[in-house]
Amino acid sequence: MASHSVEDIKRDSRGLRGTVEDSLADPVTGALRDSDQLVLKYHGSYQQDDRDIREERRRAKLEPAHSFMIRTRTPGGVITPEQWLKLDAIATTYAERGLRITTRQAFQFHGVIKRDLKPTMQAINASLIDTLAACGDVNRNVAVAANPLLSALHDTVYRQAAALSEHLLPNTRAYYEIWLDEERVAGDEGEPIYGPTYLPRKFKIGFAIPPHNDVDVFSQDLGFVAVVEDGALAGYNVSVGGGMGSTHGDAETYPRLADVLGFIFPQDVIRVGEAVVTAQRDFGNRATRKRARLKYTIDEHGIDFFRGEVERRSGVSLQPPRAFEFAHSGDRFGWVEADNGRWHLTLRIPAGRIQDSADRPHLTGLREVARVHRGHFRMTPNQNLVIADIAPERRAGIDALLRQHGLLDALGTSALKREALACVSMPTCGLAMAEAERYLDEALDKVQALLDRHGVGEQSILLRISGCPNGCSRPYLGEIALVGKAPGRYNLMIGADHRGQRLNRLYRENITEAEILAALDPLIARYAGERQPGEHFGDYLLRADLLPPEPALVRRVLAA
Numbered sequence: 001m002a003s004h005s006v007e008d009i010k011r012d013s014r015g016l017r018g019t020v021e022d023s024l025a026d027p028v029t030g031a032l033r034d035s036d037q038l039v040l041k042y043h044g045s046y047q048q049d050d051r052d053i054r055e056e057r058r059r060a061k062l063e064p065a066h067s068f069m070i071r072t073r074t075p076g077g078v079i080t081p082e083q084w085l086k087l088d089a090i091a092t093t094y095a096e097r098g099l100r101i102t103t104r105q106a107f108q109f110h111g112v113i114k115r116d117l118k119p120t121m122q123a124i125n126a127s128l129i130d131t132l133a134a135c136g137d138v139n140r141n142v143a144v145a146a147n148p149l150l151s152a153l154h155d156t157v158y159r160q161a162a163a164l165s166e167h168l169l170p171n172t173r174a175y176y177e178i179w180l181d182e183e184r185v186a187g188d189e190g191e192p193i194y195g196p197t198y199l200p201r202k203f204k205i206g207f208a209i210p211p212h213n214d215v216d217v218f219s220q221d222l223g224f225v226a227v228v229e230d231g232a233l234a235g236y237n238v239s240v241g242g243g244m245g246s247t248h249g250d251a252e253t254y255p256r257l258a259d260v261l262g263f264i265f266p267q268d269v270i271r272v273g274e275a276v277v278t279a280q281r282d283f284g285n286r287a288t289r290k291r292a293r294l295k296y297t298i299d300e301h302g303i304d305f306f307r308g309e310v311e312r313r314s315g316v317s318l319q320p321p322r323a324f325e326f327a328h329s330g331d332r333f334g335w336v337e338a339d340n341g342r343w344h345l346t347l348r349i350p351a352g353r354i355q356d357s358a359d360r361p362h363l364t365g366l367r368e369v370a371r372v373h374r375g376h377f378r379m380t381p382n383q384n385l386v387i388a389d390i391a392p393e394r395r396a397g398i399d400a401l402l403r404q405h406g407l408l409d410a411l412g413t414s415a416l417k418r419e420a421l422a423c424v425s426m427p428t429c430g431l432a433m434a435e436a437e438r439y440l441d442e443a444l445d446k447v448q449a450l451l452d453r454h455g456v457g458e459q460s461i462l463l464r465i466s467g468c469p470n471g472c473s474r475p476y477l478g479e480i481a482l483v484g485k486a487p488g489r490y491n492l493m494i495g496a497d498h499r500g501q502r503l504n505r506l507y508r509e510n511i512t513e514a515e516i517l518a519a520l521d522p523l524i525a526r527y528a529g530e531r532q533p534g535e536h537f538g539d540y541l542l543r544a545d546l547l548p549p550e551p552a553l554v555r556r557v558l559a560a
């Protein structure tokens, strides 16, 4: 869709109403009108089709097998056991392939057909969760450090993140009219923060608490890195201009890590957050959609100009960044006891997919846990699940249920297998070029065999697979990444660090699995023989000068 038409559709949508209701009522097709497909994204849903049978249906002269993906807005990925049970029932009644935890701590439902869209949205809302602004050119689900180790501090940071998420919600009543049959208003409520054409492009915020960089904070348009002094939250280092998406063969687009803009006090989060959003609203590129993310606004206008805009709009003077240090990205697995004596368990959920199969009755198992659990659940930004806030005397019962349903098995696998990420990709993602989620297990088995052969099978190496260069599994922060190019073919990227502070680089282009393994084999062999104690794979590749040169436009963020 041409970029100007996206801007026109937004402006003409009467506050994101479009003609969605007419499209829903049309019995002739399982699809929505093109313009309504765009409007629908702001309501948290994408029209998709089953790509596995697309060709077969085309030959039979049938329209594609349309269905809808629905994404929740769950800041920090926090939900209660009651909500879990309701979402599970929705997945079982209306969707296919169970519940899917995303890389931004949300749930996705796949395969909802048009006539079930409204009942599904209503059921989600009845669980006191909504989907407003989960997609579209607005602020998306706010990602928040999921690590429960520092619980008091974590709670403060979570509350600030949830408040910012709430503050940046669109003002329109369209969502409540269309899905919840609320009273109709004129459609001229106005959008004080976004204006009539919303943002030029999607916008993402993450809050991290060092030493854990589980939200990959520098991949976010706007990041808040908590600064802890004397055990208390002193404030945040604010970072801007991160983003992963790129297009194969187009040097105008690139993944980029955020720049640290400065330090702010906790009470300034909302003012500074809104100022960054409105500066991007006004200076982001609305003529060329592929250059519309904040990262390009900053590269085009310069970081000093952008800092000036943020200070002017917020009335907050940013101080020099304060010291921080990340030890690692990804999740910490297993049981952890918090300061207050309560327990938290981070479970490994491969590719975030929770469904039942003969040997892995995971959906059923977590339903059983939700029935007895009195704390809450927390989805992680790495597609995993924390069963949080468990009283010591209830731990054994939950452990037994998890064991019985095979939910602890993945914790016993290697570090490589526990930490890997894969985006959804086929068969639902309309942009997929190669498999990702469905290829994850197989790819991991093969890379694991290589590691085992060289005696480094227990080494933690971040491996991430994306079905296309949009980078939904944040592959450019993987020590090894496969980025889909065509069915069965990937770009092999290597050399990111373990802390989410250095991007990887393109090592081999458009290669098959056999070629990927052949390319990795000598690198892993050298790593096994030459690594220093505690040295990670990506860092070794850099030190040993085994990486191709850094592309000119790619930036690196160094700890302040």
Ligand code: SRM
Residues within 6 Å of the ligand: 046, 048, 069, 071, 101, 102, 103, 104, 105, 106, 107, 108, 134, 140, 141, 202, 204, 219, 242, 243, 244, 245, 246, 293, 352, 383, 422, 423, 424, 425, 428, 429, 430, 431, 470, 471, 472, 473, 474
């Ligand atoms: Fe994503 C588009 C799935 C996190 C960058 N992403 C899509 C769509 C909606 C495809 C589409 O536009 O038709 C995918 C739906 C697939 C499906 O069938 O479900 C999709 N993205 C996902 C999820 C579900 C991946 C996952 O396996 O968990 C993640 C949902 C997050 C959420 O809950 O909100 C997801 N997407 C990301 C991330 C990672 C992150 O946010 O931390 C990125 C990279 C960070 C970034 O935004 O730069 C990401 N998705 C993209 C892009 C590239 C944006 C760009 O600047 O170029 C697209 C394509 C686009 O926007 O045009 C995209």
Ligand code: SF4
Residues within 6 Å of the ligand: 423, 424, 425, 426, 429, 430, 431, 432, 433, 436, 466, 467, 468, 469, 470, 471, 472, 473
């Ligand atoms: Fe789809 Fe590409 Fe995102 Fe994977 S990375 S979910 S293939 S858009």
